[in-house]
Amino acid sequence: MKLTSSQARAVAKSLKFRDGLVTAVTRDFRTKEVLMIAGMNKQAVMKALMTGLMHYWSRERRRLWLKGEQSKHYQLLRDVWVDCDGDALVFDVEQVGGACHRGYRSCFYRKLKRGELVPVLKKVFEPKKAYG
Numbered sequence: 382m383k384l385t386s387s388q389a390r391a392v393a394k395s396l397k398f399r400d401g402l403v404t405a406v407t408r409d410f411r412t413k414e415v416l417m418i419a420g421m422n423k424q425a426v427m428k429a430l431m432t433g434l435m436h437y438w439s440r441e442r443r444r445l446w447l448k449g450e451q452s453k454h455y456q457l458l459r460d461v462w463v464d465c466d467g468d469a470l471v472f473d474v475e476q477v478g479g480a481c482h483r484g485y486r487s488c489f490y491r492k493l494k495r496g497e498l499v500p501v502l503k504k505v506f507e508p509k510k511a512y513g
Contacts, residue, residue, distance in 0.1 A: 382433055382458045389430035393423045397468040402438060407480070410459040410473035416480035417488040421470070433458045435474060452511040454478030479505040482512070 384392070396403050402420035409416060419437040421429070425445055428436040435448040435456035449455035460473040481488040484504035491498040 382430070382460065384430045386427075386431060389427040392430060392463075393426045395467060396423075396426065396463070396470075397466060398423060399468055403467075404469040405437065406469065406471045407435060407456060407474055408471065410475055413473075414487060415489055416456075416474070416476055416486070426470075429458055429472070430461070435472060448480075449477065451513075452478065452482075452506070454480065454506070454511070456480070478511075482508060484508045484511075 401422050403426065405419050405421045405425075407416045407419070408414055420440060421436070422438040422445070425436040425438050428434075428445070428447075435458060437446055437448060438444075439446050447455075455477045456472075456474040457477070458472060458474055462471040462473075464470070476486065479486045481490060483490070484506050485500075485502050486505050487502060490500055490502040492501045493499075
């Protein structure tokens with residue numbers, strides 16, 4: 382999915398950014414498995430809609446980032462859902478490699494079992510190799 386600049390601007394203008402961000406839930410377009418949740422500022426929303434590649438705002442690094450810019454584990458945008466308040470979006474993507482910087486397909490690789498967090502997914506890549 383790729384929109385023109387004016388289309389992306391119109392979508393971004395319709396959203397309600399709280400403290401400059403909207404919530405982005407990213408899931409696999411086939412299975413609907415949640416891969417990650419992040420914040421997006423207006424620029425990230427527009428870049429994702431115009432390029433077809435997911436961009437986010439990194440609170441930690443305080444900058445815009447293209448998912449996969451280091452690891453090459455890109456997210457190809459397939460579909461977008463906007464909630465009724467316009468402050469949260471669900472992105473259906475084709476995930477290349479893993480979404481989690483810890484090496485898992487999904488950032489939600491742990492499950493609460495008997496009061497403990499237990500990894501339930503296998504790593505799909507080694508972070509040290511992807512990030513140096």
